[in-house]
Amino acid sequence: MADASRIAVVTGANHGIGLEISRQLARRGLMVVLTSRSATKGRAAVKALRDDGVVVDYHLLDVRSPVSIRALAAYLSERHGRLDVLVNNAGVLLDPRGSRLLDAKPKTFRDTLETNFFGPLQLVQALAPLMKKNGYGRIVNLSSGLGQLSDMGVGTPAYRVSKTALNVLTRTLAAELNGTGILVNSVCPGWVKTDIGGPNAPRTVEQGADTAVWLATLPDDGPSGGFFRDRKPIPW
Ligand SMILES: NC(=O)c1ccc[n+]([C@@H]2O[C@H](COP(=O)([O-])OP(=O)(O)OC[C@H]3O[C@@H](n4cnc5c(N)ncnc54)[C@H](OP(=O)(O)O)[C@@H]3O)[C@@H](O)[C@H]2O)c1
Numbered sequence: 605m606a607d608a609s610r611i612a613v614v615t616g617a618n619h620g621i622g623l624e625i626s627r628q629l630a631r632r633g634l635m636v637v638l639t640s641r642s643a644t645k646g647r648a649a650v651k652a653l654r655d656d657g658v659v660v661d662y663h664l665l666d667v668r669s670p671v672s673i674r675a676l677a678a679y680l681s682e683r684h685g686r687l688d689v690l691v692n693n694a695g696v697l698l699d700p701r702g703s704r705l706l707d708a709k710p711k712t713f714r715d716t717l718e719t720n721f722f723g724p725l726q727l728v729q730a731l732a733p734l735m736k737k738n739g740y741g742r743i744v745n746l747s748s749g750l751g752q753l754s755d756m757g758v759g760t761p762a763y764r765v766s767k768t769a770l771n772v773l774t775r776t777l778a779a780e781l782n783g784t785g786i787l788v789n790s791v792c793p794g795w796v797k798t799d800i801g802g803p804n805a806p807r808t809v810e811q812g813a814d815t816a817v818w819l820a821t822l823p824d825d826g827p828s829g830g831f832f833r834d835r836k837p838i839p840w
Contacts, residue, residue, distance in 0.1 A: 610634045611684045615667055616694025618645040620798035624813035630658045639665035667694045667723030677730040687734040689820045692724035693746045697763045697800045705761040713762040720766035741786030744819045745774050749792045754839040778829030787828040789819045
């Protein structure tokens with residue numbers, strides 16, 4: 605099947621890396637369903653893409669809301685009848701600047717996990733069945749080097765825990781879906797100039813989106829259950 609008939613959902617895609625992933629996937633010919641938790645911000649992103657000659661579909665999605673996730677699943681079934689690519693991009697970094705685990709509030713961990721872990725968990729549970737129907741799927745989880753156990757350090761403890769948990773989801777789901785045609789991988793986009801990355805980050809959103817787009821369009825014999833940066837495997 606050509607890329608042009610493929611349907612891709614990108615979460616948290618109204619700005620930052622998610623918007624750029626949407627742009628690049630649409631330019632490759634996929635039908636992208638750009639999603640955002642704010643309809644106003646989402647519509648503005650869709651218009652900005654259209655002004656650049658890039659056409660995408662749109663649906664509201666708050667990844668913390670099971671009702672919102674169910675509504676998206678119903679929309680995909682009714683409107684498109686399939687799903688080929690899910691990019692779990694939406695994320696938050698809620699740790700206060702300079703935060704340390706010993707001083708961190710449990711609520712910061714709960715709120716962070718709600719978006720960065722339970723969001724992707726509930727999305728794959730709702731949407732993987734649509735992929736299974738066609739024996740094809742690419743699930744890409746936007747993780748971070750801050751979630752690497754092999755390089756664990758001080759600072760942003762809630763964010764680190766959430767990204768390590770997301771990596772466990774990647775490994776477990778990849779094993780569970782082995783042989784179904786659905787490939788599941790984690791990506792670290794590097795340190796990218798966005799709201800989360802801040803103004804001093806060295807990478808552009810174009811650079812940050814590249815490996816996620818590559819994983820979203822892997823050939824059938826591509827890897828599954830891996831963690832990648834710059835299209836190369838990195839340690840967990
Ligand atoms: N930038 C980096 O250096 C870096 C490094 C490693 C990993 N990452 C990861 O890359 C991903 C994209 O981050 P970014 O740098 O592009 O940050 P960003 O510009 O802050 O974008 C984050 C996006 O997630 C959305 N979002 C947050 N909570 C949501 C929810 N409950 N439901 C739906 N959308 C929600 C935000 O929407 P609103 O506009 O409504 O807030 C925004 O569109 C994140 O998972 C992040 O952890 C980034």
